[in-house]
Amino acid sequence: MIPASFEYRRADSVEQALGWLSEDPDSTKLLAGGHSLLPLMKLRLATPGVLVDIGRVPGLSYVRDAGDHVAVGALTRHRDVEISDVARAHVPLLAHVAGQVGDPQVRHRGTIGGSIAHGDPASDLPAAVLALDGVLVIDGPRGRREVGAGDFFRGFLETALAPDEVLTEIRVRKAPRGWAFQKFNRRAQDWAIVGVAAVVNGGARVALVNMGATTVRARGTEEALAAGAGIAEAAARAPEGLEPPSDLQGSAEYRRHLATVLVRRALEEATASGG
Amino acid sequence: MQVTMTVNGETQSHDVEARMLLVYYLREVLGLTGTNVGCDTTSCGACTVLLNGESVKSCTMLAAQADGEEITTIEGMASSEGVLHPIQEAFREHHGLQCGYCTPGMVMAVASFLKEHPDPTEAEVREGLEGNLCRCTGYHNIVQATLAAARAGALAP
Numbered sequence: 001m002i003p004a005s006f007e008y009r010r011a012d013s014v015e016q017a018l019g020w021l022s023e024d025p026d027s028t029k030l031l032a033g034g035h036s037l038l039p040l041m042k043l044r045l046a047t048p049g050v051l052v053d054i055g056r057v058p059g060l061s062y063v064r065d066a067g068d069h070v071a072v073g074a075l076t077r078h079r080d081v082e083i084s085d086v087a088r089a090h091v092p093l094l095a096h097v098a099g100q101v102g103d104p105q106v107r108h109r110g111t112i113g114g115s116i117a118h119g120d121p122a123s124d125l126p127a128a129v130l131a132l133d134g135v136l137v138i139d140g141p142r143g144r145r146e147v148g149a150g151d152f153f154r155g156f157l158e159t160a161l162a163p164d165e166v167l168t169e170i171r172v173r174k175a176p177r178g179w180a181f182q183k184f185n186r187r188a189q190d191w192a193i194v195g196v197a198a199v200v201n202g203g204a205r206v207a208l209v210n211m212g213a214t215t216v217r218a219r220g221t222e223e224a225l226a227a228g229a230g231i232a233e234a235a236a237r238a239p240e241g242l243e244p245p246s247d248l249q250g251s252a253e254y255r256r257h258l259a260t261v262l263v264r265r266a267l268e269e270a271t272a273s274g275g
Numbered sequence: 276m277q278v279t280m281t282v283n284g285e286t287q288s289h290d291v292e293a294r295m296l297l298v299y300y301l302r303e304v305l306g307l308t309g310t311n312v313g314c315d316t317t318s319c320g321a322c323t324v325l326l327n328g329e330s331v332k333s334c335t336m337l338a339a340q341a342d343g344e345e346i347t348t349i350e351g352m353a354s355s356e357g358v359l360h361p362i363q364e365a366f367r368e369h370h371g372l373q374c375g376y377c378t379p380g381m382v383m384a385v386a387s388f389l390k391e392h393p394d395p396t397e398a399e400v401r402e403g404l405e406g407n408l409c410r411c412t413g414y415h416n417i418v419q420a421t422l423a424a425a426r427a428g429a430l431a432p
Contacts, residue, residue, distance in 0.1 A: 002296070007293065042315070053340065103406025
């Protein structure tokens with residue numbers, strides 16, 4: 001499978017990328033690691049006229065301790081998040097989830113910014129960032145803005161990122177203890193049929209993979225926990241108000257059931273790990 | 276567009292279409308057909324090569340993205356005198372292949388894996404090779420070969 005023809009430009013800076021994007025935002029796409037975009041281009045589901053390669057823009061690959069949160073550069077590869085001492089110490093959920101994305105080859109190329117900007121409901125990292133009360137830092141022609149993860153993921157492959165903007169940093173709240181990630185799939189490298197990212201300290205936040213058109217919070221579970229319910233009771237409310245997809249991997253009904261099981265396991269594990 | 280990269284220690288420079296994938300650059304422009312195309316969808320790992328020493332799936336990378344970088348393919352593993360790389364030797368010794376189609380990708384994935392995990396457990400090997408499928412399901416001997424290569428202290432080239 002070969003992508004449709006496009007013009008390739010390599011950006012040396014965010015400013016240069018923004019300049020090229022502004023010329024024709026609707027037919028220009030940014031390329032980072034390419035592990036979401038290139039498969040779509042090979043299937044010709046995406047046919048950008050101009051591909052702006054930001055993969056080598058300097059200064060956007062880092063994991064920094066920023067006081068109450070950890071700041072991750074958008075071009076940081078999954079592998080680099082996975083082995084980051086800062087991430088492991090302060091946001092072990094993020095480090096762990098980065099290590100669960102795809103397979104080693106994918107993690108050597110794919111970036112956190114690419115995964116977040118792609119906004120696939122079946123991806124693991126959006127759920128981790130949502131559970132960690134993340135903030136997405138966006139640069140564009142109208143300056144810099146920050147969007148909370150809860151407002152960022154809008155729908156299937158749809159985010160708050162405008163076609164002429166660049167996601168440059170991902171900020172997540174520190175959560176050294178009281179976290180868990182559950183991923184259920186048939187083969188090791190597959191997407192999660194359902195996944196759960198949970199943080200239980202300071203008010204539980206439970207985010208779900210593949211339980212809707214975008215990554216979503218298990219509001220029913222969170223409300224139940226806030227009201228003092230036990231884990232089993234709270235987990236049973238995980239699919240409340242959600243419309244999971246039906247596909248070859250499982251029906252919507254199967255996913256609703258799976259969500260209750262995985263949320264229970266996640267909450268048990270998070271609590272046991274110091275929640 | 277012009278791309279220049281080091282492949283198996285040799286500088287290569289060619290004018291290619293921007294949309295040319297790295298695997299087709301290696302196979303069709305350079306004639307290095309040891310790297311196979313299996314699924315062509317980032318799943319099977321048959322096209323795995325090393326990019327600056329790390330395993331990547333060359334079907335999911337543009338040749339343009341490898342511009343200026345260092346690529347190692349299966350052809351770059353044995354010495355110029357034809358002596359097999361210790362990982363290749365371990366695959367032969369432990370019969371870590373059946374039809375052989377996944378083998379180049381497996382060997383390259385193992386080379387990268389052993390750099391990151393020089394003394395792995397069997398479970399780590401199985402997890403570490405999750406990105407490579409063997410449709411003959413010959414995993415057991417592949418895992419044994421990898422463990423043997425680790426014991427032999429086989430690091431990537």
